[in-house]
Amino acid sequence: MAGETPPLLEIEDLHVNVDEKPILRGLSLTVRAGEMHAIMGPNGAGKSTLAHFLSGREGYTHVSGTVRFEGQDLLALAPEERARAGVFLAFQYPVEIPGISNHYFLRTALNTLRRARGEEELDAADFMKLVREKAKLVDLPDAMLKRAVNDGFSGGEKKRNEVLQMAILEPRLALLDETDSGLDIDALAMVSRGVNALRDAGRGFVVITHYDRLLSYLEPDFVHVLAAGRIVRSGGRELAQALEARGYGWLEGSP
């Protein structure tokens, strides 16, 4: 069945260095529309590097290999072009921007994407309706839309705000970089509810996490283990459960 839908994201034999040090060393991964892939792995395996590199952050050297997004060369695109093409990164550490309200920021971002897609911009009233509806998904109160972007937000509020952005921008491919880190159980449930509400046949997800807990809410289609810059094992939910129970040690040296 996996072969029936066209690939959204195709990574082939990707090598990426940071400060001349190889971090990704031959990583390959294919994500099709409708699929959710979880990537787990020990610290330093290259999980966050993968997320940052795919979103176009500076500071990473592309050594070799290809990344195609809906058939086009993703690496040839600037970060904003990737966003406009439909790639979204939920940051592990969202940036605080005092002086700009969350509401204004969300509207600016959405209208930028709509313009890029040749759609009409949303006016203030229509946007307000949309944002209220989406904010309910992650239980983000109106007051937090008026506050400055992430400014003084708790860890959980920042992550919920990332998911709210994702819900409003409706990407084709969402990369979630340790969206569960620093969340208590309630926040984790809210964030997961927001993510699950966005799942549909046209959208793909790559979820980077340390813990099976998030995956118990999200129920990904595939679980991959990233170690030393490569995917060393792939499976289903049971793989995540095995990792949770046994750690990564037993995988070492596995192909």
Place this chain on the structure above:
Amino acid sequence: MSASSPQAHRAAAQARFDALGVPDRALEAWKYTSTRAISGTSWTPAVSDAASAGLSAGGVDGLDYDMAFANTALQGSAGRGRASLNADSVGGLVDLSLEHAGLWALNAARHEAVAQFDVEAGAVLPGALAVRWHIDASGEPTSAHPRTVLRVGANARVVLVEHLTSDGHAWQNAMTELELGPGASVHYVRLQSQSAASVSTSALFARIGRDASLVTHDLVCGASLSRAEVHVQLAEPGASCALNGLYVLDGTRHADLYTRVHHWAPHTSSEELYKGALRDASRGAFTGSIVMTPGVRGASTRQENPNLLLGDEAHVDTRPQLEIFHNDVKAYHGATIGRLDPAAVFYLRSRGLSPDAARRLLTAAFCNTVIDTLPLDALRTHTQAWLEATLSERAAS
């Protein structure tokens, strides 16, 4: 010579100016700013000429001006204030014996008109008292010396807006005096929107009584050269001030914001937040001078001067000057000179904004924290629109 008549005051001030001249960089208080644009220009004094009134444009929408002066002539009525020829000064605020008092002396000698407001004890004035000073200098270089005096009685609350505008090549040398009675609360806004060729020099002098509080906003939105001074005397226990400033500069514009706060009494507090965004080869300077005299127990001061350097040739000088002669006080100052945070730029780009749009938004965000505390919706809207237009001009060019 008797010092009692207005004529005698003017003559004495003129003599003082003749002795001092226009201040220059040899003076510590002016070390960052060349005044050649003033001393090297032959200025024609503005004359009352209602026909040249250029007041139809350039006002703040939604702000009702009590008084509007075009080339020193009052247009229409004086609203809630009164216009006069000679200043009924707040005594002892302006010390012409200082070596850097040249421009103050010149204003004292030459002021063409005075906008004066007296607010009764206990009064709470709706909206804002507002004065506009406009010079039409589209002919020859023209100078004027506006003077404003506000006296506020005990426990009264008032907002005062001074809006300085010009066309052509003008020099406005404005002086303002505020006296706050016990428990009074004043928010003062000086909006400098002169034409790009103009020069602006201004000085605010304020004395704050017991438990009274002054908030100021200095907005440098125009002029090629701008010097904006604020001198505050926290004269009695419990007096406080919060001084805010914003300078957004481009091209080769130069702005010098100079503040001096004197804590004379116990439990006085001062806060300052001056922010600068400098593009191209513009220059900014900030001085935060704080004096705490012996015996001011429980006094506190906090001063911040963050600067955003956006142009490769932009430059800013910032100096805190804390002279503290008492132990039991709290004092903080912090100045930063930095560039936009690359992580923040990337965050916005990852949401689809172009690098230019990301930088504009972050610059606006930086400035907004000063604009957000302006007292009236009309002023916030006006300043935000001005900022947006200024930042997008850049994108278009």
